[in-house]
Amino acid sequence: MRGGGRLALLALVGSAAVPRPAAAYDFTVGLRTIGQGYQVRRFGADGNNELLSRRRLTQYMDLAVFDLAPTRWRGDDGDRNLLYFDASLRFDSDFGGYTLGRPTGSDEIQELKQSQLDILYAFLGGKNVGGRVDFELGRQIHFDLVDFFAFDGGDAIVHVTRNFAVQAYAGTEVRGELPLSAPIYEIDGTSAGSRDPVTRPGQASALRPLVGAAVLGGRDGGPLTGRLAYRRVWSATVDRLPGEPASGINDEKLSATASANWRNRAYVAGGARLNLLVGEFDDQQLLVKLRSFARQWLTLEYSYLAPTFDGDSIWNVFASGAYRDLRGVYEVGIGTEVKAYARGFARFFTASGHAGGASVGATWRRGRGLVRADGYFDDGYGGRKLGVDASARLAVKRTFELEGRLTGYQWRADLATDGAGTTNDGGVVFGAQAGGRWLLGQGVRLHLLAEDNVGTYYRSQFRGLAVVEVDASL
Amino acid sequence: MMTRGRRFSAMAAVLLAVAAGAALAAGTDAPSPLIYPAETIPLAFDHAQHARLGATCESCHQTAQTSTSATDNLIPREAACRACHKIDRTQPTKSVPQGQGAARCAACHVGWTGIVEPSAQLAAAPPAEPPRVVLARPNLKFNHKLHAMRGIACALCHVNADTQQAPVTRADLPMMASCLGCHDGKQATARCSACHLTEPDGRLKTKLVSAATMAAGATGPLAPSGSLRGGIDAHTATFKREHKQAGREEKYCLTCHKRNECIDCHGGVVRPPEIHPSDYASLHAIDARRNTPDCSACHRTQSFCVGCHQRSGVAPDPEGGLPGRRPNNPFGTGTGLKTFHPPGWARDATGAPIETPRSNSHSLAARRNIRTCVSCHREESCLSCHSADPTGPRVSPHGPGFGATARCRFLAARNQRACLKCHAVGAMELTCD
Numbered sequence: 084m085r086g087g088g089r090l091a092l093l094a095l096v097g098s099a100a101v102p103r104p105a106a107a108y109d110f111t112v113g114l115r116t117i118g119q120g121y122q123v124r125r126f127g128a129d130g131n132n133e134l135l136s137r138r139r140l141t142q143y144m145d146l147a148v149f150d151l152a153p154t155r156w157r158g159d160d161g162d163r164n165l166l167y168f169d170a171s172l173r174f175d176s177d178f179g180g181y182t183l184g185r186p187t188g189s190d191e192i193q194e195l196k197q198s199q200l201d202i203l204y205a206f207l208g209g210k211n212v213g214g215r216v217d218f219e220l221g222r223q224i225h226f227d228l229v230d231f232f233a234f235d236g237g238d239a240i241v242h243v244t245r246n247f248a249v250q251a252y253a254g255t256e257v258r259g260e261l262p263l264s265a266p267i268y269e270i271d272g273t274s275a276g277s278r279d280p281v282t283r284p285g286q287a288s289a290l291r292p293l294v295g296a297a298v299l300g301g302r303d304g305g306p307l308t309g310r311l312a313y314r315r316v317w318s319a320t321v322d323r324l325p326g327e328p329a330s331g332i333n334d335e336k337l338s339a340t341a342s343a344n345w346r347n348r349a350y351v352a353g354g355a356r357l358n359l360l361v362g363e364f365d366d367q368q369l370l371v372k373l374r375s376f377a378r379q380w381l382t383l384e385y386s387y388l389a390p391t392f393d394g395d396s397i398w399n400v401f402a403s404g405a406y407r408d409l410r411g412v413y414e415v416g417i418g419t420e421v422k423a424y425a426r427g428f429a430r431f432f433t434a435s436g437h438a439g440g441a442s443v444g445a446t447w448r449r450g451r452g453l454v455r456a457d458g459y460f461d462d463g464y465g466g467r468k469l470g471v472d473a474s475a476r477l478a479v480k481r482t483f484e485l486e487g488r489l490t491g492y493q494w495r496a497d498l499a500t501d502g503a504g505t506t507n508d509g510g511v512v513f514g515a516q517a518g519g520r521w522l523l524g525q526g527v528r529l530h531l532l533a534e535d536n537v538g539t540y541y542r543s544q545f546r547g548l549a550v551v552e553v554d555a556s557l
Numbered sequence: 558m559m560t561r562g563r564r565f566s567a568m569a570a571v572l573l574a575v576a577a578g579a580a581l582a583a584g585t586d587a588p589s590p591l592i593y594p595a596e597t598i599p600l601a602f603d604h605a606q607h608a609r610l611g612a613t614c615e616s617c618h619q620t621a622q623t624s625t626s627a628t629d630n631l632i633p634r635e636a637a638c639r640a641c642h643k644i645d646r647t648q649p650t651k652s653v654p655q656g657q658g659a660a661r662c663a664a665c666h667v668g669w670t671g672i673v674e675p676s677a678q679l680a681a682a683p684p685a686e687p688p689r690v691v692l693a694r695p696n697l698k699f700n701h702k703l704h705a706m707r708g709i710a711c712a713l714c715h716v717n718a719d720t721q722q723a724p725v726t727r728a729d730l731p732m733m734a735s736c737l738g739c740h741d742g743k744q745a746t747a748r749c750s751a752c753h754l755t756e757p758d759g760r761l762k763t764k765l766v767s768a769a770t771m772a773a774g775a776t777g778p779l780a781p782s783g784s785l786r787g788g789i790d791a792h793t794a795t796f797k798r799e800h801k802q803a804g805r806e807e808k809y810c811l812t813c814h815k816r817n818e819c820i821d822c823h824g825g826v827v828r829p830p831e832i833h834p835s836d837y838a839s840l841h842a843i844d845a846r847r848n849t850p851d852c853s854a855c856h857r858t859q860s861f862c863v864g865c866h867q868r869s870g871v872a873p874d875p876e877g878g879l880p881g882r883r884p885n886n887p888f889g890t891g892t893g894l895k896t897f898h899p900p901g902w903a904r905d906a907t908g909a910p911i912e913t914p915r916s917n918s919h920s921l922a923a924r925r926n927i928r929t930c931v932s933c934h935r936e937e938s939c940l941s942c943h944s945a946d947p948t949g950p951r952v953s954p955h956g957p958g959f960g961a962t963a964r965c966r967f968l969a970a971r972n973q974r975a976c977l978k979c980h981a982v983g984a985m986e987l988t989c990d
Contacts, residue, residue, distance in 0.1 A: 109757040113817075117827060123838055125869040135869055141826045145817055149758050167758070171817045175826055203820055224816065228805040231823070231854075245743060259860055266860040267824035271931070274859040279937035281944075281978050302742055303809060304786055320974060326982035331972030340805060342789075347734075350787025352802050362967035370802050374788040382799070388851070390928050394972035397936050397943075397979065400964070402920075402956030403927035406848070414793040419590070419774045422794040430847055434924035438847045446794045448776030455794070464925065465846030472834050490835040496842045508842070514835030536836040544836060548827065556757045 113145035114553040121546040132540040137179035144172040151207075165212060170205035170221075173265070174198070201265035204233070215242045222257060224268065227310065228340045229356040229366045233257040233268040234293050246305070250297040256316050256333075260288040270316070270334050272392025272399070285321040286395055291333055292317060309341040318395075333394040335359040338366075348374050358391050361399055365389040378416030385409055404434035422446045430463070438463025451478035466496035466509075474516075481522070486532070488516035510539025518548070526554040589782065590773030591765040593727040594693035598632070600724050601667045608719040614711040616640075621711070627699035630692055638665070662687065693769035695730075696762070696779075698752055709739075727773070734784060749812050753779075761813045779813075797822075797831045798850065823855045846922075846929050853928070862932035871897070872933050897933075903942070910942045910950040936978065944979040945986070965989040 119141075122134040151166035176198040206221030218239040225232055236254015243249060259266025260275045275287035293316045301308035316334040320327055340354035349371070356366040367387040374380050389405035392398045412426040423445035431437045440461020447454045453476045460469045470492025478484045495509035518532030530550040535543055607617070615622060617633040624631055635644065642658040645651050649662040649670060662669055666687035704714075712719065714731040721729065736752060739745045754762040763778040783791020789803050796803075804810060810819075822829050828837060832850065845852055845862075856862060866872040902919045905911055914920040923930050930939075943954040959965050966989045969976060973987060980986050 111756075111758055119827070123865075123869050125871065137868075139826060143817070145815075147758055169816065171820070203824075204816060224819070226804065226807055226819075228802065265824065266857050267820070269857055269860070271853060271857050271859055274863060274935045276863070277935050277937060279940065281940060282936045283974065283978070286974070303747070303806070308806075324982070327977060328973050331974045333972065335971065342802075342805075344787040344789075347785055347787050350789045352789065352805070354805075360967060360971055362963035368802075372788055372802075374783070378783065380783065380788045380791060380793065384802075388848075390926070392931075394968070395974050397939060397954070397975055398927055398931060399968055399975060400959070401927055401939075401943075401954040402924060402959070404924045406926065408849070412795055412799060414791070414795060416793070419587075420776060424794045426795060426799075428849065430849055432925040434921065436925055438849070444794055450771060450776070453776070461843075463847070466843035468840060468843055470834060472830075474830070488830060488835070492834065492840065494840050494843060496840075497846065510839070512836045512839055516830075516835065534835055538836065538839065540839070546835075550827075 109149040109556065111145070111147045111149075112553075112555045113143065114551075115141075115143040115145075116551045117141040117143075118549045119547065122544045124540060124544070134541060134544060135179070137177065139175070139177045141176070142174040144174075146170045165210060167208050167210075168206070169208060171203040172200070172205075173203055174200045199265070200263060202263045203265060203267075216240065217242075225252075227312070227338070228352070228354040228368060229338045230312070230314070230336065231268055232293075232314070236293065240299070246300060246302050248299040250299060250312075251295070253292075253294045256291040256293050258287070258291065261290075270393040272396025283321065283395070286318065289318040289321050306344050307342070309339070311337075311339050313337050331394055332360060335394075350374075360394050361391055363389060363391075365391045365405075380412075380414045382412040382414070383410070384412075404432055406433065407431045420447055420449050428461075432464060436464040438465055452476065464497070466494060468492055468494040470494075483522070484520040486516070486518050486520065488514075488534075490514040490516075490536075512536055512538035526552075526556075528552040528554075588727055588730055588732055589779065590775035591770050591779045592697055593695050593730050593773070594767065594769030594775070595772035596693055596727055596769075597688070597691040598724050598726060599667065599688040600665050600690065602665065602724040604718055604721040604723075604725065606722070612641075614715075614718075621701050622705040624701040625703070627697045628694045629701075630690075631701070632690055632692070693767075693773075696754055696765045696770075698754065732784075737785070758815075760811070760815070763813050797829070801854075825855070845932055846926060848926050848928055852932070858928060858932045859935065863935065866933050910952055912950070912952050940978065945981070945984070946979070960986065960989050962989075 117140070119139040120136070121139070122136050125133055125135045146168075147170070148168040151168065156165050178198075202222055204222050204224050206219045206223045208220075209216065209218045211217065216239060218237065220237045222235045223233065223238060225234075225238070234252070234254040234256050236252060238250070238252035240248050240250040256269065257264045258269050266275075273282070273287060275284065277284040277287075293314065295312065295314035297310055297312035299308075299310050314334065314336050315332060317330055317332045319330045323329065336356055336358055338354060338356040340352070342350065342352035344350050350373075351369075351371050353369040354366070355364050355368075357363070358365040365388065368385070370382065370384045372380055372382045386408045387405060388408075390398075390403060408428060408430050410426070410428045412424060414422070414424045416422050423443075425441070425443045427439070427441040429437065429439040438461060440459065440463075442457060442459035444455065444457035454473075455475070456471070456473045458471045461467065470490070472488070472490045474486070474488040476484055476486045491511070491513045493509075493511045514534060514536040516532060516534040518530065521529045523529055528551070530548070530552075532548040534546040534548075536546075537543065617637050618631050619633070619637060620629065621631045638644065638658075642664075643651075643653060643660045644662075645660065648660075651660040653660050659665075669687040714735060715725065715729070716731075716735070717729065718725050733752075737747070740747050740751065745751075749761055750759060754765075756762055761779070763780070765779055766775055766777070780792035781790040783789075783793070790809070821827070822832070834840065844850065852858065852862070863872065898919065899917050900906070901911065901915060901917050903911060911918050919930070939954065942950045942952045945951055953959075955965075969987055969989050976987055
């Protein structure tokens with residue numbers, strides 16, 4: 084070790100050894116182990132229906148440390164958690180039978196990776212720092228009405244006035260091909276499992292810088308709010324050949340969302356997203372929610388969505404249409420125990436075709452019990468389904484709760500065909516679930532659930548679920 | 558037989574009747590039983606009469622102005638009443654001249670005469686007492702002293718207290734809407750945790766169920782009632798499915814929820830039964846074809862859907878799409894066992910690509926919802942025909958006049974790598990002219 088390095092090490096050890104006042108941070112640690120055994124319908128080599136037995140083991144590890152800032156930093160109103168750290172890690176292994184055995188070596192299929200360890204998020208956060216700034220530094224997930232994304236980097240919101248704030252963020256997009264990264268919020272349209280060199284599979288593991296900015300108007304929960312945001316993601320060209328561009332944009336969006344609340348009686352919200360990659364408004368939404376009596380709401384919603392993909396995907400240039408939706412929901416709370424709803428939707432495909440449907444349902448909570456029933460029917464492009472679902476939960480005692488569910492539906496999908504071209508995918512399914520939730524001790528919970536389904540294609544399709552949760556605050 | 562018009566009218570009438578019935582049955586705004594649990598106040602008291610006689614709030618509720626906790630019992634004790642009511646515990650039925658405050662026990666302790674049954678005396682039991690006032694601890698923070706110091710009058714929060722002819726009960730306690738009249742972030746803090754109890758991490762405590770809250774009618778965790786924010790945050794029976802608009806306010810959701818609760822559904826590993834019923838695998842193709850609910854809200858098709866379809870053999874290339882390797886599954890072209898798509902979907906009987914769309918060919922499905930295709934196929938499936946490669950069929954995937962569209966210009970300007978998957982470097986088409 085060189086002299087400078089030794090000196091730095093000594094200084095580090097020395098500073099750690101200097102006595103200082105003990106800091107009382109709050110910790111929460113959450114461990115959740117989920118084991119699942121399930122069966123998936125597949126088509127055997129002879130074309131018949133078979134069940135593929137699979138298992139899945141998932142381990143979540145959540146850690147949060149709060150109140151990292153000195154107490155004297157707290158404002159007049161005693162803001163807690165001025166500085167905090169929040170992280171969630173997940174190990175997920177999906178294993179069991181494959182149709183043809185799992186290809187290995189150079190034939191290994193990216194999408195069939197059996198086990199992976201992901202950092203879902205891990206960041207140092209600040210709230211109301213100096214009375215003006217919120218920030219997050221690390222791996223983070225963000226969402227708003229028309230966007231959902233994850234990146235490694237920094238994000239800061241400066242509250243310039245009570246009704247106006249500016250936001251800026253920068254980093255690199257979280258991509259499944261990078262270590263400890265899940266593809267959950269990655270832009271769709273390209274596959275890391277592609278083998279054809281024409282699709283440029285190496286591009287999947289390229290780092291993608293991301294920058295974004297937004298202006299926010301109105302105060303949280305105020306009568307008028309608005310947000311105008313811009314985001315760009317790009318990447319350098321991997322294995323670049325002469326004449327090819329040095330880089331390309333993978334995502335570029337300008338979005339505006341706004342809401343208005345009139346006396347808590349009427350709420351109007353909407354948003355539009357201009358996808359600058361394709362030069363089109365690919366997402367438009369408008370919602371009106373009316374509250375008539377104390378606990379009655381009528382919601383009317385219109386939306387337009389045109390599928391768009393990663394800038395590297397060829398599907399952006401395909402002649403594909405969009406769809407428009409009209410939705411309506413009526414909800415009512417009857418007394419303190421019953422909530423009921425009726426909803427309907429119609430979807431119109433701009434290319435041609437439509438689909439629509441309706442559902443009704445209610446929940447009834449009384450004392451230690453909860454009963455819920457739902458029914459639905461929809462038809463049109465894609466197929467038809469008609470079903471009912473009834474579930475119940477009962478807290479037998481403070482530490483033990485029973486649950487059960489009955490499901491039945493009939494469906495016909497515009498899907499697989501036999502050799503003569505006749506649609507043959509449809510049938511009925513009846514399912515039953517039973518389980519229990521135990522509180523084994525302070526912060527320790529066990530959830531067991533068994534499910535069996537009987538249907539046109541099988542006499543029994545089993546699924547078992549076991550969840551052990553440990554939550555601790557230190 | 559009913560005509561169509563009459564049927565419609567009858568249905569409309571039924572719907573209206575149901576709506577009217579529901580409107581009448583709908584509950585009114587009432588304090589949350591989770592915030593103000595059940596209590597027992599077996600007293601008779603006329604606030605209005607005392608106010609008329611000149612009593613102020615402080616003259617009876619003497620500790621209110623110094624109380625710093627919502628759990629303090631601020632109901633006046635007997636000593637406070639004695640200032641006007643000449644109570645004598647040895648004379649439970651004591652009469653007083655007209656115009657003076659009643660001194661009978663039963664005047665306040667309804668139905669209690671103060672006369673101890675002889676049998677109780679014989680058993681040497683302690684003197685019977687009137688039914689006790691039982692107040693449960695509210696699940697709230699409140700500092701009366703702080704509010705009093707700022708000159709906030711009692712009546713500003715306890716609006717109708719001085720006109721009530723009965724004791725003030727939990728039903729009359731202030732609700733959040735009245736707090737927010739001042740707690741607007743300007744006059745006073747708007748932080749939810751200023752009043753609500755919190756977990757160690759600063760989120761609001763929502764699991765507040767206890768015997769006292771259940772006795773008041775509480776049935777679940779604390780959740781927004783929908784009386785604020787125009788009801789967009791109301792956790793109704795459809796909220797798990799329809800919370801997109803409420804979810805736009807990320808910071809507000811995180812007031813109560815942990816971030817990983819979002820991931821439990823949006824990227825989780827356990828099927829949420831409220832969204833997907835049992836054996837959803839049988840049913841999902843219908844939803845996927847019409848993309849409702851929006852699959853992309855939780856699943857990345859090229860990772861999640863393609864991966865699962867490959868595991869279960871419902872994919873064109875379960876062996877990984879290796880160039881030159883024939884698909885080995887029942888859906889494979891030519892297996893004759895089962896075909897996912899009808900004859901003539903992509904190729905005609907001779908195996909040649911279909912260039913002119915027909916009613917049963919794939920182009921119509923792709924135009925309706927290309928995401929359905931993307932859930933099984935990777936780009937190379939399409940590139941086998943839709944490419945400008947001179948050795949292939951060269952079927953254009955673009956619509957008519959694509960070169961003149963904004964989409965062509967924007968894409969060509971921002972990322973030509975996608976174009977170069979089909980077109981050669983420097984090709985004329987890349988100029989979008």
